[in-house]
Amino acid sequence: PRRSVHVWSSQLSALYSLRIRWGDLATRFVRSVGRPEKKKAWVQLSLGETYSPDELMTDEDELAKQRGSRGKQPRGLVPKWAKMVSFSCDVQADTLLWKAVAIGPDEQNHTVDFGTAVEWDELAEVLDRQYEHADGGDPMQAAVGVLDSSDGNRTKEIYAFCKKYSRPTRPVYAVKGSSNELGGKLYRETIIGVTRKARTKTAKQFKGLSLILVATDYWEETLQGFLESGHSTACQPVIEDRDYLADLLNATYAEKTNKRGRTTVLWQKREPEQPNDRRDSWRYALCGAQVLL
Numbered sequence: 342p343r344r345s346v347h348v349w350s351s352q353l354s355a356l357y358s359l360r361i362r363w364g365d366l367a368t369r370f371v372r373s374v375g376r377p378e379k380k381k382a383w384v385q386l387s388l389g390e391t392y393s394p395d396e397l398m399t400d401e402d403e404l405a406k407q408r409g410s411r412g413k414q415p416r417g418l419v420p421k422w423a424k425m426v427s428f429s430c431d432v433q434a435d436t437l438l439w440k441a442v443a444i445g446p447d448e449q450n451h452t453v454d455f456g457t458a459v460e461w462d463e464l465a466e467v468l469d470r471q472y473e474h475a476d477g478g479d480p481m482q483a484a485v486g487v488l489d490s491s492d493g494n495r496t497k498e499i500y501a502f503c504k505k506y507s508r509p510t511r512p513v514y515a516v517k518g519s520s521n522e523l524g525g526k527l528y529r530e531t532i533i534g535v536t537r538k539a540r541t542k543t544a545k546q547f548k549g550l551s552l553i554l555v556a557t558d559y560w561e562e563t564l565q566g567f568l569e570s571g572h573s574t575a576c577q578p579v580i581e582d583r584d585y586l587a588d589l590l591n592a593t594y595a596e597k598t599n600k601r602g603r604t605t606v607l608w609q610k611r612e613p614e615q616p617n618d619r620r621d622s623w624r625y626a627l628c629g630a631q632v633l634l
Contacts, residue, residue: 352389353389354387354388354389354390355386355387355388355389356388366387369383369387370383370387379562397565397569397590397592397593397594398568398569398590399590399611400590401583401586401587401590402583404568404586404589404590405580405581405583405586407571408571408574408575408579408580409580410571411571411574413577414451414574414575414576414577415576415577416453416454416576416577416578417453417454417472417473417576418453418472418473418474418475418576419443419451419453419472419473419474419475419481420443420445420449420451420475420574421474421475421476422445422446422449423443423444423445423449423451423474423481424444424445424446425443425444425481425484425485425630425633426441426442426443426444426453426472426481426482426483426484427441427442427444427483427484427485427486427487427626427627427629427630427633428440428441428442428467428468428483428485428486428487428626428629429442429486429487429488429489429622429623429625429626429629430458430464430486430487430488430489430622431489431618431619431621431622431625432488432489432490432492432494432495432498432499433618434494434495435459436457436458436459437457437458437459437461437463437464438455438456438457438618438619438622439455439456439457439458439464439467439468439622440452440454440455440619440622440623440626441453441454441455441470441472441483441626442623442626442627442630443481444627444630448563448567448572449572449573450567450572450573450574450626450627451573451574451575451576452573452574452575452576452579452623453472453576454470454472454576455578455579455585455619461498461502464502465502465506468483468486468506468513469482469483470482470483482511483511484511484630484633485511485512485513485514485629485630485632485633486503486506486507486511486512486513486514486629487513487514487515487516487553487625487626487628487629487632488502488503488513488514488515488516489516489517489518489621489622489625490515490516490517490552491516491517491518491621496515496543497543497546499515500515500533500543500546500547500550501547503515503550503551504547504550512551512633514551514552514553514629514632515550515551515552515553516552516553516554516555516625516628516629517552517553517554517555518554518555518557518621519554519555519556519557520557520558520607521554521556522556522558523554523556526556527555527556527559527560527628527631528553528554528555528556528628528631528632529553529554530551530552530553530554530632531551531552531553531554532549532550532551532552533547533548533549533550533551533552534547534548534549535548535549537552553628553629553632555624555625555628557607557608557624558607558608560624560627560628561592561594561608561624562608563624563627564589564592564620564623564624564627565592565594568589568590585619587615588615588616588617588618588619588620589617589619589620589623590611590620591610591611591612591615591616591617591620592608592609592610592611592617592620593608593609593610593611594606594607594608595607595609597609
């Protein structure tokens with residue numbers, strides 16, 4: 342399609358092709374739902390049309406109805422299909438927002454438990470918490486833990502916690518979001534002072550500690566896909582907490598102009614003044630499981 346620019350190009354829609362089955366196109370479309378980058382590729386490369394971002398789900402009542410349609414899930418119970426539990430924490434100036442997420446095959450995930458800690462010792466107790474498994478087997482506890490160090494306000498405390506409570510059978514990583522593509526990888530593990538320069542006093546103190554860089558765009562798209570499709574589930578207290586659900590929905594894929602005047606399309610808060618820390622902790626929990634696998 343023609344646009345009001347000096348240079349433009351076009352291509353025929355794949356719907357006209359005799360070599361591509363409509364079922365394949367339908368499959369590509371289904372896989373793109375809720376994932377703007379995949380949807381953009383489908384619209385431009387398959388339909389040959391100009392892409393405009395969809396309106397993403399914004400209503401917490403709609404999300405609650407969707408999540409609740411699968412029946413009430415008790416807090417602290419790991420679903421039968423779950424293979425592991427991933428623990429994450431979004432570190433605030435004065436609070437520690439934690440979440441335990443059950444992980445299963447085919448990207449299935451379920452929020453088992455969540456809460457707020459104040460002291461690091463309290464967070465350590467939650468990290469070691471055991472959860473009943475719906476299959477009647479042995480209780481499960483977190484197989485991996487991740488703490489968000491993106492803000493940089495409590496980096497020393499985060500590194501110290503990871504160093505103290507990480508063990509071979511349950512690693513605990515510091516993580517940080519990255520707007521770079523990371524060479525197409527979902528995450529990149531760096532070693533402070535080895536593969537990552539230790540420029541600050543804190544970094545030099547914790548030389549050898551792992552810091553996981555998380556590919557923000559990929560995981561934001563993945564989360565949004567889960568929200569739009571209902572692929573993820575949560576315990577009943579999450580469904581009943583409208584503030585929690587609003588937090589999960591506080592993200593959008595939109596244009597943003599940087600200080601140099603360059604405009605890019607990226608994930609950002611829909612409501613800048615409102616939190617989306619629960620969404621962040623969910624994203625890091627999923628990435629933490631991927632690191633372990």
